[in-house]
Amino acid sequence: MDWLMTAAILVTGIGGGLLGALVGLGGGILVVPILTLLLGVPIHHAIGASLVAVAATSSTAASTYLDRHLTNVRLGMTMETATTIGGILGGLTAALLNREILSGIFALALVGMGISMFYKVKDEGTAIALNPQASGFMAKLAAAYQDPYTHQRVDYQVRRLPLGLGLSFIAGNLSGLLGIGGGAIKVPAMVLLMGVPMRVASATSNFMIGVTAVASAYIYYTRGFVDPLVAGPVAVGIFLGASLTPRLAGKIDSKAITKIMAVILLVMAVEMALSAFGIRIH
Amino acid sequence: MGRDYGNRPPRKPAVEEAGAGPLGDNGPLAPAADLRLEKFISQVLRTGVLTCLFLVGIGFILLAFHPAGAMHMVLPFREIFPAMIRGQGTAFIDLGILVLLATPLARVVITGIGFAWQREWPFALISLAVLLILVASIIIGSH
Numbered sequence: 001m002d003w004l005m006t007a008a009i010l011v012t013g014i015g016g017g018l019l020g021a022l023v024g025l026g027g028g029i030l031v032v033p034i035l036t037l038l039l040g041v042p043i044h045h046a047i048g049a050s051l052v053a054v055a056a057t058s059s060t061a062a063s064t065y066l067d068r069h070l071t072n073v074r075l076g077m078t079m080e081t082a083t084t085i086g087g088i089l090g091g092l093t094a095a096l097l098n099r100e101i102l103s104g105i106f107a108l109a110l111v112g113m114g115i116s117m118f119y120k121v122k123d124e125g126t127a128i129a130l131n132p133q134a135s136g137f138m139a140k141l142a143a144a145y146q147d148p149y150t151h152q153r154v155d156y157q158v159r160r161l162p163l164g165l166g167l168s169f170i171a172g173n174l175s176g177l178l179g180i181g182g183g184a185i186k187v188p189a190m191v192l193l194m195g196v197p198m199r200v201a202s203a204t205s206n207f208m209i210g211v212t213a214v215a216s217a218y219i220y221y222t223r224g225f226v227d228p229l230v231a232g233p234v235a236v237g238i239f240l241g242a243s244l245t246p247r248l249a250g251k252i253d254s255k256a257i258t259k260i261m262a263v264i265l266l267v268m269a270v271e272m273a274l275s276a277f278g279i280r281i282h
Numbered sequence: 283m284g285r286d287y288g289n290r291p292p293r294k295p296a297v298e299e300a301g302a303g304p305l306g307d308n309g310p311l312a313p314a315a316d317l318r319l320e321k322f323i324s325q326v327l328r329t330g331v332l333t334c335l336f337l338v339g340i341g342f343i344l345l346a347f348h349p350a351g352a353m354h355m356v357l358p359f360r361e362i363f364p365a366m367i368r369g370q371g372t373a374f375i376d377l378g379i380l381v382l383l384a385t386p387l388a389r390v391v392i393t394g395i396g397f398a399w400q401r402e403w404p405f406a407l408i409s410l411a412v413l414l415i416l417v418a419s420i421i422i423g424s425h
Contacts, residue, residue, distance in 0.1 A: 006342070221356065
């Protein structure tokens with residue numbers, strides 16, 4: 001039993017959970033490269049652990065959002081049909097890929113995330129154009145919530161569901177392939193394309209992520225890629241880190257953090273890309 | 283702006299129970315059945331995560347006493363409980379991880395039952411589809 005390693009994994013989880021939650025990412029995007037590059041955990045085990053941790057943080061956050069009545073459960077459930085199928089295929093693909101190729105794909109994802117952090121979707125209520133033609137199934141996806149800050153009731157309807165399902169499938173695929181939540185795709189898709197208000201989008205995304213993560217986690221689990229001595233401390237760490245975030249959120253300049261995160265992601269991308277070619281800096 | 287309730291006593295809007303604060307003039311945000319279901323799902327999710335953290339915590343405490351029992355693979359399901367009785371730390375962590383992985387599955391089942399209860403058949407069917415996909419992922423994975 002290597003306690004130093006366990007402590008290092010726990011600290012990695014806390015840091016990943018803290019930073020990830022501050023900028024609205026699941027934490028997996030930071031934890032996987034740190035585990036593989038600094039702690040020498042095989043990438044498949046790092047992704048397996050990350051998926052388990054994503055299930056923990058997503059369930060915790062989803063629980064809070066449900067209490068505030070921000071989640072659109074019907075929309076979430078509908079989009080889950082696509083994310084879970086994507087998740088399974090991603091998990092199966094990852095099991096077939098070797099360490100180098102998986103590191104390379106992860107490096108590309110880090111670059112994408114890093115760039116998108118500079119152009120982050122504004123965390124403000126978006127004006128929603130109501131679509132009076134909605135009928136049948138689409139009418140049932142319409143809902144209302146009360147904005148926690150303005151105390152105003154916001155009614156909204158959902159548009160372009162097929163497009164949303166397609167993007168959910170891709171998000172699920174990335175989740176299964178790389179052990180990240182996929183919220184970075186789902187939230188902008190819901191806000192920019194489907195007319196879902198920002199708060200509802202992030203609440204509903206969190207609601208979905210847990211199910212998406214376990215769809216691929218079962219594959220990692222049954223293939224023997226879940227190491228309890230890695231997944232256990234990562235899950236506890238990310239949970240603790242994400243729980244600490246609300247205490248810090250008001251005291252920190254979130255714009256600066258977002259920029260710093262973007263730089264961190266790009267640096268990690270370079271290291272992951274190098275490791276894909278067998279070059280290690282540490 | 284108060285609403286005229288006639289002779290009936292003003293009914294407390296269901297949404298206040300969900301902690302959403304004061305309402306506008308448009309009535310509750312969602313049917314009471316929806317709000318109850320959301321509350322229940324929320325409790326299930328929280329219970330699952332806390333149970334997992336508790337089991338993982340116990341697991342590491344046991345490992346501090348018997349570090350030799352550390353395993354780098356999750357035990358097969360039927361071996362987990364006998365190993366827990368033997369006081370093997372990693373078996374507790376294994377069960378914690380399984381509880382965590384079962385929590386979203388339970389959430390899908392409960393949401394589906396909730397929709398069926400409300401006779402929202404399209405969404406009950408969608409929940410069933412998600413459940414079947416998750417079961418398929420367990421079956422596909424083990425082959």
